[in-house]
Amino acid sequence: MTYVVIENCISCKYTDCVEVCPVDCFYEGENMLVIHPDECIDCGVCEPECPADAIRPDTEPAMEKWVEFNRKYSEAWPVILSKKDPMPGYEEKDGQEGKLENDFSEAPGEGG
Structure with missing residues (x-):
């Protein structure tokens, strides 16, 4: 088992x-x-920390696409090691549907 980030994070x-x-x-x-x-390492400590409910175990239904999505972008983006502020306007975006199609950016973040 592994954990993955889903659309709710966008x-x-x-x-x-x-x-x-x-x-x-x-x-x-x-x-x-x-x-x-x-x-x-499947420890699960991250899952309850996410206010957007964006972290899920890969054992949930229909998670295969998210495992591959997470794999693809983790190999292209920089590692992030420290907490940062949420994105501007996150209050309005939290819980919205259709963010993968309408809002997702393939661009890397700053990392760090």
Whole structure:
């Protein structure tokens, strides 16, 4: 099992999860985070830290696409090691549907 970041993170990008991760397996895009599925040790400490409910175990239904999504972008984006402020306007975006199609950016974040 591994954990993955799903659409709920897009345009919110809370980083509370990064501070509790013991293996530094989070990677930062311009407007979301992802988890490298091969680096995640399945400890689950990140899941309850996410205010957007964007971290899920890969054992939930229909998570295969998110495992591959997280793998793809974790190999392209820089690792993030410290907590940052959420994105501007995150209050309005939190819980919105259709963010993958309408808001997702493939651009890397700053990392760090």
